[in-house]
Amino acid sequence: MSTKTTVRAAASQDLAAIFNLVQQLAHFEKAPEQVTSNIEAYHTAFDQRIFNALVAIKESKIVGTAIYTLTWSTWKGRMLYLEDLIVEESARNQGIGQLLFDAFIKEAKELKCALAKWQVLDWNEGAIKFYERNGATIEKEWWNGKITF
Amino acid sequence: MSTKTTVRAAASQDLAAIFNLVQQLAHFEKAPEQVTSNIEAYHTAFDQRIFNALVAIKESKIVGTAIYTLTWSTWKGRMLYLEDLIVEESARNQGIGQLLFDAFIKEAKELKCALAKWQVLDWNEGAIKFYERNGATIEKEWWNGKITF
Numbered sequence: 001m002s003t004k005t006t007v008r009a010a011a012s013q014d015l016a017a018i019f020n021l022v023q024q025l026a027h028f029e030k031a032p033e034q035v036t037s038n039i040e041a042y043h044t045a046f047d048q049r050i051f052n053a054l055v056a057i058k059e060s061k062i063v064g065t066a067i068y069t070l071t072w073s074t075w076k077g078r079m080l081y082l083e084d085l086i087v088e089e090s091a092r093n094q095g096i097g098q099l100l101f102d103a104f105i106k107e108a109k110e111l112k113c114a115l116a117k118w119q120v121l122d123w124n125e126g127a128i129k130f131y132e133r134n135g136a137t138i139e140k141e142w143w144n145g146k147i148t149f
Numbered sequence: 150m151s152t153k154t155t156v157r158a159a160a161s162q163d164l165a166a167i168f169n170l171v172q173q174l175a176h177f178e179k180a181p182e183q184v185t186s187n188i189e190a191y192h193t194a195f196d197q198r199i200f201n202a203l204v205a206i207k208e209s210k211i212v213g214t215a216i217y218t219l220t221w222s223t224w225k226g227r228m229l230y231l232e233d234l235i236v237e238e239s240a241r242n243q244g245i246g247q248l249l250f251d252a253f254i255k256e257a258k259e260l261k262c263a264l265a266k267w268q269v270l271d272w273n274e275g276a277i278k279f280y281e282r283n284g285a286t287i288e289k290e291w292w293n294g295k296i297t298f
Contacts, residue, residue, distance in 0.1 A: 025223075034224050037225055037263070045221055045226070050227065071230065073232070074216055074233045077187075078190070078194065078199065115295060117294065120294055136295060137295050139294075139295065142293055143268065143288060143291075144291055147254065147264070147265045148286075149262065
């Protein structure tokens with residue numbers, strides 16, 4: 001890394017940058033029109049502690065985020081669920097994803113979770129290799145069910 | 150149904166029966182040793198509102214449960230996540246899973262969620278057909294990543 005990147009807990013004033021990264025990810029996953037939430041909903045949910053986030057800062061700018069929720073595994077107990085791990089395209093391949101993932105795992109341990117969990121698209125080889133390098137188990141036998149209202 | 154089954158929100162005193170159903174499900178999924186949580190952890194998490202549950206009552210006995218968490222979809226916003234939907238083996242094929250699922254969807258709407266989501270094992274044809282009959286989209290392209298501590 002040419003300049004130092006730091007990771008810290010997100011604050012309310014970071015939400016606009018975080019939501020912007022979410023929209024960038026939707027473009028990468030070829031589904032920008034699927035993002036139907038908005039910045040007001042992000043503020044409300046963040047205030048209600050429905051989700052939390054970490055942000056990566058480089059040259060005073062947010063270049064990445066890990067968005068997560070404290071949830072429940074009926075088998076394991078307290079679980080930290082990583083909903084999104086995003087690094088801005090211009091800031092990739094500098095170890096920033098690793099910094100964010102490390103901070104996420106640290107947070108899971110500090111919150112006394114028994115398990116950290118997330119999802120990855122089956123075609124996203126780079127991400128799958130990244131998680132495997134980090135000692136993750138990749139499960140291929142679960143399908144998602146969903147209903148949108 | 151020979152006798153009436155009712156569904157209501159779970160209370161603290163239902164947790165022992167709920168945890169018992171979780172253990173029964175782990176047997177059905179051929180992984181009883183994977184359940185490492187315990188009843189004390191269930192009580193703590195329930196009190197902290199980390200999860201919530203619905204229970205199905207037949208002849209004054211809990212014969213099924215839907216265990217869920219209020220969580221966050223970065224694309225859609227507020228999401229109700231169904232962690233487990235369980236009906237006791239002796240009470241199956243009487244429409245009790247449908248009653249619980251209907252109550253779960255009703256709860257998601259009442260909580261103003263944009264999305265309800267859950268997972269199903271790819272070999273569980275009965276469950277997949279059940280969810281499809283209920284208008285769910287089944288996604289097959291996501292894999293789970295996880296790290297247990």
